Amino acid sequence: MSVQSLVNKKKKDFIGLxxxxxYVPGLGRGATGFTTRSDIGPARDASDISDDRHAPPVKKPKNDDEEEEDLNDANYDEFSGYGGSICKKDPYDKDDEEADEIYEAVDKRMDEKRKERREERLKEEIERYRQERPKIQQQFSDLKRExxxxxxxxxSSLPEVGDARNRKQRNPRKEVYTAMSDSFLAKAVQQGQSSTAIDPRDQKYGGLDTPFPGGMTPGGTTSTDIDMKKIGQARNTLMDIKLTQVSDSVSGQTVVDPKGYLTDLQSMLPSHGGDINDVKKARLLLKSVRETNPKHPPAWIASARLEEVTGKVQASRNLIMKGCEECPKSEDVWLEAARLMPGDQAKAVVTQAVKQLPDSVRLWIKAATIEVELKGKKRVYRKALEQIPNSVRLWKLAVELEDQEDARIMLSRAVECCPTSVELWLALARLENYENARKVLNKARESIxxxxxxxxxxxxxxxxxGNIHMIEKIIDRALASLRANMVEINREQWIKDAEDCESAGSIHTCQVIVRAVIGVGVEEEDRKHTWMEDAEASASHGAYECARAIYAQALTVFASKKSIWLRAAYFEKNHGSRESLEALLQRAVAHCPKAEMLWLMGAKSKWLAGDVPAARSILALAFQANPNSEEIWLAAVKLESENNEFERARRLLQKARTSAPTARVFMKSVKLEWCLGDMKTAEDLLDDALNQYPDFAKLWMMRGQIAEEEDELDKAREVYNMGLKKCPRAIPLWILLSRLEERSGYLTKARSILEKARLKNNACPELWLESVRVENRGGLKNIAQGLMARAMQECPNSGILWAEAIFLEARPQRKTKSVDALKRCEHDAHVLLAVSKLFWSERKLGxxxxxxxxxxxxxxxxGDAWANFYKYELLHGTEEQQEAIKKRCINAEPKHGELWCKTSKVISNWRLKCEEILPLVANALSVPT
Known part of the structure; x- marks a missing residue:
C-alpha cells in the first residue's frame, strides 16, 4: 500500500465538507464574542436565502418618543407598576376613579366580614398552642402549690448540695508553684539570698515554711513575722509626717489642711457626667459673656456653678468673688458667694455683702443662718431690724427665736413698725391676756x-x-364693716374659716359663721341644692359641726322638705349620737308627719336602745298619721315578733290584712305562720293571697318551697309551672323549677327549662349563670364554657358572668381573664370579689x-363580700382585724348576696341577726383554690 493511500485513510470524513x-464556529466552547467582516459584510447577496434555521426574533422598531423601561425603585408606581400603565394614553377620568373606589370598598367590606372569624380562629389556635406547650413555670405550678x-x-432533712466537680481536676497531683511578690524578692536580694518558691512538702507551718536568708526559718528565734496591722500603722504614720511637712511653709501659714485633706481630694473628683467637649464649649461661651458684659450678674453665677459641677470648687470660688467685685450691688451674686465659701469665709463674704447692700432682707437672713449659736442669730436679726424695721419677714424670724415674754415685747414694737401685718397683730393678741388682747384686736381693726x-x-x-352672746354680734358687725369698706364676702372662704374654727375648738364661732354667710350669693331657687352640697363637702372634710349647722339652717328655711330631714337624719346616724338623732327625728315627724321613713327610723332607734315601749308609742303615733301605711304595719309586726310577742304580731297582721291588704302584708303573714310551724294556717293564707294577687311571684315561690319541704315534689313542680304561667318574668321562679328537676335527676329537663326561660327573658345574666352552673355541676365543662361564651356575647357587661368566667378558666389563664373583666366591669362588686379570691388562691395575701x-x-x-372578708381574716388575720370586719359588717347591715340570702332566708334562721349570720356564711365558704 502506498504512502498516499495511508494518508487518505487517516483523514477524517468531515474535513472539507x-x-x-x-452551525456557528466556537459556539460549543463559548467563543461568540466577536464577528468578522465576512459575517456582516457583502459576502452574500441580499437575494440569498439565509441558511440560519434559528434566526433571532425581529425587534420592533422603536419610536423616538418611547423610552426604555426604567426598573429603578424610584420609578415604581403602586398603581401602574414600573413600566407604567398599558392604558396610560387613555385618560384616567372620574368614572375610573369612582369604579376603583367602589371595588376597594367592596374588598374592604368582604375583609371585615372575615376579620372576626379570622381573629377568633387565631385566638383559638394560640390558646390551643399554649395548652399543648405551656411554659416551664406553668408546668411546675402544681408542684409549687404543693x-x-x-x-x-x-x-431541714433536705441534703446539702455537694460539689459534683471532678476531684481530679480540683486537686491535681502535680506540684503547683506560686510566684512571690516583687517586694518579697527585693528583700531577699538585699539580704544576700533569694528564694522564689514555697516548699509544699513542709506541713509543719501549713506549707509556708520557706527557707529564709541565712538559714533562718519561721520556727527559729531569728525568724521574721509579717504583721499586716503594724504595716498599716506605719503607713499612716508616714502619711501624717508628710502632711505635717507640707502644711508648714516659710511664712507660717497653712498650705494644706491635714484633717480635710482627703475630703478635699474627694471633692476634686469630677461629678459631672456630661461630655467634656460640652463643658469646654459652655466655659468658652460664659467667658465671652463675662468679657462682653462684666456687669451682668447671671454670667458670673452661671460660670461659678459650671466650675462647681465639674468639680473645680476653688475655681468656682475665685470666679464668684471676682463677680462680687464687678457687681457689688447684686444680691444674687453675694448669696451665691456665701453659699460657695466654707465656714468663716462665708461670714466674711456676708459681712462685706451687707455693707454693700444694707437693705437686703435675704442677705441678713443668710447672715443669721450662717451663725451657729442662738445668741449670734438673735444679734444678727436685731441688727437687721435696726437697719430694716419695716420687714415683716425679719420680725417673724426674730420673734420665733425669743421666749414668750421677749416675744411679746418684740411684737409690741413690730406692730408699730408694721401696722398692716395681720399675722403680727394676731400673734401679739395670742400672747396677751384677755383685756389686752381685746385692745390689741381693736387697734388691729382700726389699722386694717x-x-x-x-x-x-x-x-x-x-x-x-365664755362670752357666747358676743359672738353673733361680732360676726354681724364684721360683715357690715367689711361691706362698708368695699370688701367682697366670699362664701367659700368664710365656710373654710368656719371649718378652721371647728378644728381649733371654737364650735359656737363656727356655727355663727355658717348661719351668717350660708345664704350669701346664692339664688333662691338654688339654695336647697347648694346647701346640701356644702353640707356633704364639710362632712367629707371632717367638719361635722359645720355640716350640722348647714343642715340646721336648711331645715329652718325648708321645714317641710322630707328629703332634707332624711339627709340630716342619716348624717346624725353616721356622725352623731343617739340622743341627737332622736331629737332630730322628733322635730322631723312634727314637720313631716306623712314621712313613713322618719317614723320608722325613730322607732328603730328606740328599739335598738332597748326601749321597746317607746318604739311602740312612736309606731302608734305613726299609725295615727298614716293609718293605711304598709311599711308602718310591717315595722310594728317586726318589732313584736323580734320581742317574742307573736300573738300581738298575728293580731297586727290580721288588722293589716283588713285595713291595708297588700301582697307584702299577706306574704309576711304567711312567713310568720311558716316560721312558727303552723303550716295549715300558712297554706290557707297562701290560697287567699294567690286568689287576690296571682301575679305576685313570691307567693308562688313560697307555696312551692313549702311543698318541697314536705317532700311533695310533684305538687311543687305543679305550683312552679302555674306560677310561671302567671309570672313569666319571675327569674327566681324559673331557677327554682330548674333546680327541682336537677335534684330529681332530670338534667335534660332542667336544661330545657332554662333555655325556655332565656327565650322569654332576653339578656338575663342570672339565667345564663344558672345554665352554666347546671352544666358544670353535671360534669360537662366543655358545654359550660360554650354556654359562657354565648352568655358573654349577649350580656357583655354583666359582673356576675365575668366573675364566674374567671374561675371557669384554667389556672394559667385566670389572670388574663380577670384583666378583661376589670376592663368591662371596673366597679362591679362581683368582679372585685372574684379578683380578691384569685389573689387569695395564689397566696398573695396583702x-x-x-x-x-x-x-x-x-x-x-x-353580704357575700363581707363573709369572704371575714373568712379571710379568720384564716390570716388577727383577732382585732376579725372584730373590726365584724363590726363594719354589722354597721353596713347587708341584705343581698347569693350565699347570704340563701343562709338568712332559711326558716330556722329567721330570727338571727347580722352578727350571727356572718359566721354561718363564712363557715359555708370554701378557701379559693
Missing amino acids: PSPLG LKDVSFDEW PTDRQIWISAAKLEEAN KARDWLTRTVKIDPDH
Whole structure:
C-alpha cells in the first residue's frame, strides 16, 4: 500500500465538507464574542436565502418618543407598576376613579366580614398552642402549690448540695508553684539570698515554711513575722509626717489642711457626667459673656456653678468673688458667694455683702443662718431690724427665736413698725391676756379695716372666755364693716374659716359663721341644692359641726322638705349620737308627719336602745298619721315578733290584712305562720293571697318551697309551672323549677327549662349563670364554657358572668381573664370579689386584703363580700382585724348576696341577726383554690 493511500485513510470524513445549517464556529466552547467582516459584510447577496434555521426574533422598531423601561425603585408606581400603565394614553377620568373606589370598598367590606372569624380562629389556635406547650413555670405550678404542705422537718432533712466537680481536676497531683511578690524578692536580694518558691512538702507551718536568708526559718528565734496591722500603722504614720511637712511653709501659714485633706481630694473628683467637649464649649461661651458684659450678674453665677459641677470648687470660688467685685450691688451674686465659701469665709463674704447692700432682707437672713449659736442669730436679726424695721419677714424670724415674754415685747414694737401685718397683730393678741388682747384686736381693726381674720379672732377670743352672746354680734358687725369698706364676702372662704374654727375648738364661732354667710350669693331657687352640697363637702372634710349647722339652717328655711330631714337624719346616724338623732327625728315627724321613713327610723332607734315601749308609742303615733301605711304595719309586726310577742304580731297582721291588704302584708303573714310551724294556717293564707294577687311571684315561690319541704315534689313542680304561667318574668321562679328537676335527676329537663326561660327573658345574666352552673355541676365543662361564651356575647357587661368566667378558666389563664373583666366591669362588686379570691388562691395575701377592702367599700350591701372578708381574716388575720370586719359588717347591715340570702332566708334562721349570720356564711365558704 502506498504512502498516499495511508494518508487518505487517516483523514477524517468531515474535513472539507460544507458546514451544516445553523452551525456557528466556537459556539460549543463559548467563543461568540466577536464577528468578522465576512459575517456582516457583502459576502452574500441580499437575494440569498439565509441558511440560519434559528434566526433571532425581529425587534420592533422603536419610536423616538418611547423610552426604555426604567426598573429603578424610584420609578415604581403602586398603581401602574414600573413600566407604567398599558392604558396610560387613555385618560384616567372620574368614572375610573369612582369604579376603583367602589371595588376597594367592596374588598374592604368582604375583609371585615372575615376579620372576626379570622381573629377568633387565631385566638383559638394560640390558646390551643399554649395548652399543648405551656411554659416551664406553668408546668411546675402544681408542684409549687404543693410546697405549702412541706413541714419544717422535711425542709431541714433536705441534703446539702455537694460539689459534683471532678476531684481530679480540683486537686491535681502535680506540684503547683506560686510566684512571690516583687517586694518579697527585693528583700531577699538585699539580704544576700533569694528564694522564689514555697516548699509544699513542709506541713509543719501549713506549707509556708520557706527557707529564709541565712538559714533562718519561721520556727527559729531569728525568724521574721509579717504583721499586716503594724504595716498599716506605719503607713499612716508616714502619711501624717508628710502632711505635717507640707502644711508648714516659710511664712507660717497653712498650705494644706491635714484633717480635710482627703475630703478635699474627694471633692476634686469630677461629678459631672456630661461630655467634656460640652463643658469646654459652655466655659468658652460664659467667658465671652463675662468679657462682653462684666456687669451682668447671671454670667458670673452661671460660670461659678459650671466650675462647681465639674468639680473645680476653688475655681468656682475665685470666679464668684471676682463677680462680687464687678457687681457689688447684686444680691444674687453675694448669696451665691456665701453659699460657695466654707465656714468663716462665708461670714466674711456676708459681712462685706451687707455693707454693700444694707437693705437686703435675704442677705441678713443668710447672715443669721450662717451663725451657729442662738445668741449670734438673735444679734444678727436685731441688727437687721435696726437697719430694716419695716420687714415683716425679719420680725417673724426674730420673734420665733425669743421666749414668750421677749416675744411679746418684740411684737409690741413690730406692730408699730408694721401696722398692716395681720399675722403680727394676731400673734401679739395670742400672747396677751384677755383685756389686752381685746385692745390689741381693736387697734388691729382700726389699722386694717379690710381683713376678716381679725374679726374671727375676736369672736374666738370671746368664746374662749365664755362670752357666747358676743359672738353673733361680732360676726354681724364684721360683715357690715367689711361691706362698708368695699370688701367682697366670699362664701367659700368664710365656710373654710368656719371649718378652721371647728378644728381649733371654737364650735359656737363656727356655727355663727355658717348661719351668717350660708345664704350669701346664692339664688333662691338654688339654695336647697347648694346647701346640701356644702353640707356633704364639710362632712367629707371632717367638719361635722359645720355640716350640722348647714343642715340646721336648711331645715329652718325648708321645714317641710322630707328629703332634707332624711339627709340630716342619716348624717346624725353616721356622725352623731343617739340622743341627737332622736331629737332630730322628733322635730322631723312634727314637720313631716306623712314621712313613713322618719317614723320608722325613730322607732328603730328606740328599739335598738332597748326601749321597746317607746318604739311602740312612736309606731302608734305613726299609725295615727298614716293609718293605711304598709311599711308602718310591717315595722310594728317586726318589732313584736323580734320581742317574742307573736300573738300581738298575728293580731297586727290580721288588722293589716283588713285595713291595708297588700301582697307584702299577706306574704309576711304567711312567713310568720311558716316560721312558727303552723303550716295549715300558712297554706290557707297562701290560697287567699294567690286568689287576690296571682301575679305576685313570691307567693308562688313560697307555696312551692313549702311543698318541697314536705317532700311533695310533684305538687311543687305543679305550683312552679302555674306560677310561671302567671309570672313569666319571675327569674327566681324559673331557677327554682330548674333546680327541682336537677335534684330529681332530670338534667335534660332542667336544661330545657332554662333555655325556655332565656327565650322569654332576653339578656338575663342570672339565667345564663344558672345554665352554666347546671352544666358544670353535671360534669360537662366543655358545654359550660360554650354556654359562657354565648352568655358573654349577649350580656357583655354583666359582673356576675365575668366573675364566674374567671374561675371557669384554667389556672394559667385566670389572670388574663380577670384583666378583661376589670376592663368591662371596673366597679362591679362581683368582679372585685372574684379578683380578691384569685389573689387569695395564689397566696398573695396583702393584695387579697386590699381588693376585699375595695369590694366592701364599693358595695357594702353585698353580704357575700363581707363573709369572704371575714373568712379571710379568720384564716390570716388577727383577732382585732376579725372584730373590726365584724363590726363594719354589722354597721353596713347587708341584705343581698347569693350565699347570704340563701343562709338568712332559711326558716330556722329567721330570727338571727347580722352578727350571727356572718359566721354561718363564712363557715359555708370554701378557701379559693
